[in-house]
Amino acid sequence: MAEFPAPAGTNKMAVGTGPVVQLSGVRKAYHTGTAIETEVLHGIDLSLQPGEFCAVMGPSGSGKSTLLNLVGLLDRPTAGSLRLFDTETTGLDDHALTRLRGHHIGFVFQYHHLITAFSVLENVMMPMLGAAGFPDAAMQQRASALIASVGLSQWQNQPAGKLSGGQQQRVAIARALAMNPALVLADEPTGNLDTKSADDVFALLQDVNREHGTTVLFVTHNPTLAARCPRTIHVIDGRVIEE
Amino acid sequence: MLKPWTPFEWIVALRFLREGRLQTLFILSGVAIGVGVIVFMSAVLAGMQSNFIRRVLSAQAHIQLLPPQDVSRPLRQAASAPGTVVVDAIVQAPRQRVKSIDQWQAVAAQIRAMPQVLVVSPAAAGSALVTRGSASRSVSLAGILPAQYYRIVNLEDKLLRGHARLAATDILVGAELASDLGVSVGDKLHLATANGAAATLTIIGIFDLGNRGANERSTFVALHTAQSLLGLPGGVTSLDVTVRDVYAAETIAQRITATTGVDAQSWIKTSAQFFTAISAQTTANTAIRFFVGLSVAFGIASVLVVAVVQKSREIGILRAMGISQGQILRVFLLQGGLLGFGGSLAGCGIGALALILWQRYARNADGTPLFPLVFDPKLFLSALLLATLTGLIAAFAPALRAARLNPVEAIRG
Numbered sequence A: 001m002a003e004f005p006a007p008a009g010t011n012k013m014a015v016g017t018g019p020v021v022q023l024s025g026v027r028k029a030y031h032t033g034t035a036i037e038t039e040v041l042h043g044i045d046l047s048l049q050p051g052e053f054c055a056v057m058g059p060s061g062s063g064k065s066t067l068l069n070l071v072g073l074l075d076r077p078t079a080g081s082l083r084l085f086d087t088e089t090t091g092l093d094d095h096a097l098t099r100l101r102g103h104h105i106g107f108v109f110q111y112h113h114l115i116t117a118f119s120v121l122e123n124v125m126m127p128m129l130g131a132a133g134f135p136d137a138a139m140q141q142r143a144s145a146l147i148a149s150v151g152l153s154q155w156q157n158q159p160a161g162k163l164s165g166g167q168q169q170r171v172a173i174a175r176a177l178a179m180n181p182a183l184v185l186a187d188e189p190t191g192n193l194d195t196k197s198a199d200d201v202f203a204l205l206q207d208v209n210r211e212h213g214t215t216v217l218f219v220t221h222n223p224t225l226a227a228r229c230p231r232t233i234h235v236i237d238g239r240v241i242e243e
Numbered sequence B: 001m002l003k004p005w006t007p008f009e010w011i012v013a014l015r016f017l018r019e020g021r022l023q024t025l026f027i028l029s030g031v032a033i034g035v036g037v038i039v040f041m042s043a044v045l046a047g048m049q050s051n052f053i054r055r056v057l058s059a060q061a062h063i064q065l066l067p068p069q070d071v072s073r074p075l076r077q078a079a080s081a082p083g084t085v086v087v088d089a090i091v092q093a094p095r096q097r098v099k100s101i102d103q104w105q106a107v108a109a110q111i112r113a114m115p116q117v118l119v120v121s122p123a124a125a126g127s128a129l130v131t132r133g134s135a136s137r138s139v140s141l142a143g144i145l146p147a148q149y150y151r152i153v154n155l156e157d158k159l160l161r162g163h164a165r166l167a168a169t170d171i172l173v174g175a176e177l178a179s180d181l182g183v184s185v186g187d188k189l190h191l192a193t194a195n196g197a198a199a200t201l202t203i204i205g206i207f208d209l210g211n212r213g214a215n216e217r218s219t220f221v222a223l224h225t226a227q228s229l230l231g232l233p234g235g236v237t238s239l240d241v242t243v244r245d246v247y248a249a250e251t252i253a254q255r256i257t258a259t260t261g262v263d264a265q266s267w268i269k270t271s272a273q274f275f276t277a278i279s280a281q282t283t284a285n286t287a288i289r290f291f292v293g294l295s296v297a298f299g300i301a302s303v304l305v306v307a308v309v310q311k312s313r314e315i316g317i318l319r320a321m322g323i324s325q326g327q328i329l330r331v332f333l334l335q336g337g338l339l340g341f342g343g344s345l346a347g348c349g350i351g352a353l354a355l356i357l358w359q360r361y362a363r364n365a366d367g368t369p370l371f372p373l374v375f376d377p378k379l380f381l382s383a384l385l386l387a388t389l390t391g392l393i394a395a396f397a398p399a400l401r402a403a404r405l406n407p408v409e410a411i412r413g
């Protein structure tokens, strides 16, 4: 069982008061070509309580990634309300969204996890570095501790590209936790890993959730892993169906 | 390991440049060559100019005051009666006679009182015939006050033999004239002028003005000697002036003419041809700088455009981690600036090396350097500054593009 380092400083968002994520009537349409709009999400209502661990399943192309990107403030809904930590986000400018994302949300993606120009340690430091502007010893210690907690201490000074897919995904989880986020969004983090590595990565996310009460939204095609989550939602044709 | 107090943007920019090894190396070389050429060219041009100016100004005054010239005028007035056409008005230059500047003492005092003026030196000059045995040469005779004139043209420095302390019966002659006449220091020369005066003078020194023609014609004697030989008792034919700022000579000359009424000509006016050539060279040099700068800018911009495309996934991931648009913008601006700076640093090295080699191998026939080169730190500093600025400007469009990348699309690839 991994021991995650205690958060640096107090958790910035009042966890436990209201829902971490609250979507109501969220729609997302993409402009394809010149005038054609394709609506991918047709009015999503979804709320996640603090400390929830929720799996997202659904066929390919149903809109799972689109949903995660909206929740992660990487993209804007076409219509509807998106509240994060009791803040309505739809009216915020890019700067405010970026700040919110940097300080309270951790991402884990399926591919292209790490920045190959940097070492494992530097990758994990990156969110803290970006937020603070300058590197410092505390940041390095925290990154080191996070890397230890995903069991990759002996790799920390290696270039990130040298690690295997499973190892890279564990580093990506350590990096997602760097800012001690209240919410972790994982888009098929186990998608292209072998069963053993997938189990390891899933166990790590469970640990994060258990130890710090971090809310986790976890997209997967794997029914076995989904079955181990307390809650599962299905995205089918742009609508959310609770299990 | 990340060094403390290195800003985030620097860390990422440097790392991206390092990762793009070959790309970075090529564009750095391109910038370096461009800057090297500019530095080399500018230094050679500046060296040439300052060398020319130094040579011109060590052999002549900055401003010369001359008596008014008699104007050529038609001998017969054109008939004003209608229908009469004068086909051939005969125009004749007046007889050249040596004229003195009116009230030259007062004029000299007036000029000497001007704050920009350093030295005012009177001279009585005219032509004379020197004879030695059966050989004779027509020369220009200049009567000077050594104490003042040597502060304008330092003849003592230009002496090959003898000394330059002119007494009443002494003369200084040029190296070519001396060898033409087969005379040396201590020999006597006979001088005669058009108005019948003549004297026998002793050669006390032989000089080299650095110009064959001048060495064949010029002779110097004491002012009194020249005045009596040229029939100008107490008069002078010119006032030679030097000023503090050689480039202000023309304005000062105009002011002198305005206040004294005596025609004053600056070295700038008499070297008009040289200045035309210089300004043509400067224009050409500026054009070359501009176009090299432009190609450096396009080079850097194109490398960064490619880098933005190559790094778009990383940019998307950085944005997902909470890195702001401004930070991404600065990361890429910085890369442009660093390419400009690094390239121009190497370019300054290349330029300096080329200058050293050029100084060593490009020489006059006698092995002396063409002219001394000055390594002007301002030239190198401005090259660094301008190239860095060019890099920053060139990076602007790609950086903006990077900052505005939609993170979702960037991550999807």
Ligand SMILES: Nc1ncnc2c1ncn2[C@@H]1O[C@H](COP(=O)(O)OP(=O)(O)OP(=O)(O)O)[C@@H](O)[C@H]1O
Pocket: A030, A031, A032, A040, A058, A059, A060, A061, A062, A063, A064, A065, A066, A067, B409
């Ligand atoms: N930027 C975009 N422009 C246009 N269409 C898009 C864009 N992004 C996604 N789509 C479309 O939206 C739909 C949903 O895509 P999304 O990536 O959310 O699906 P998904 O459920 O994550 O699928 P998968 O399981 O394959 O990852 C797809 O039809 C996709 O083609």
Ligand SMILES: [Mg+2]
Pocket: A064, A065, A066, A187
């Ligand atoms: Mg997806």
